[in-house]
Amino acid sequence: DSGVTQTPKHLITATGQRVTLRCSPRSGDLSVYWYQQSLDQGLQFLIQYYNGEERAKGNILERFSAQQFPDLHSELNLSSLELGDSALYFCASSVGDGEKLFFGSGTQLSVL
């Protein structure tokens, strides 16, 4: 158990819909990262938050947004969903900036 909690584990929705994925980092970790992993693909970095502030952006679509709350949990919002958004979404956390990451078990998103 990495200590990073992600909910829900699975999510099935339709095109055009909006979903929210939730992540609770390890106790004491200030950084939260979101990654997307499509079938047989590597880990695509989406966005990082550090202590409530956006720290870095990767290949995150404009339809996607995230935030980190004062209690350090984070949410990733995906809107106007398309079939191609179907993927595993991982949250990871670290103590500081760019240190070793600990990953959650992921949310499997299926857009039908």
Add this chain to the structure above:
Amino acid sequence: GQQLNQSPQSMFIQEGEDVSMNCTSSSIFNTWLWYKQEPGEGPVLLIALYKAGELTSNGRLTAQFGITRKDSFLNISASIPSDVGIYFCAGQPAYSGAGSYQLTFGKGTKLSVIP
């Protein structure tokens, strides 16, 4: 940005054989990490390396931080069926700009072990 070339992309090996995989880049890295991902799960950290030339073991796994700081290697000795999974390397670049020190991930090596 920085890119990591991880090879091989996939491997099929016999149980008991040793495995080697590597990660290379044209950029210098300050940290190298190796992760293992099993189906339906998140990547799990195996080994972290912080100094050029460093050699670190974790059971049957051994990883090395290349002396050029542009590569890293992971070896698995005497493979067993539970070694099956995707192994990712990740590196923290010496500098990635904009005050951020993002980890860069390789595309993974998919390991299959034949009993």
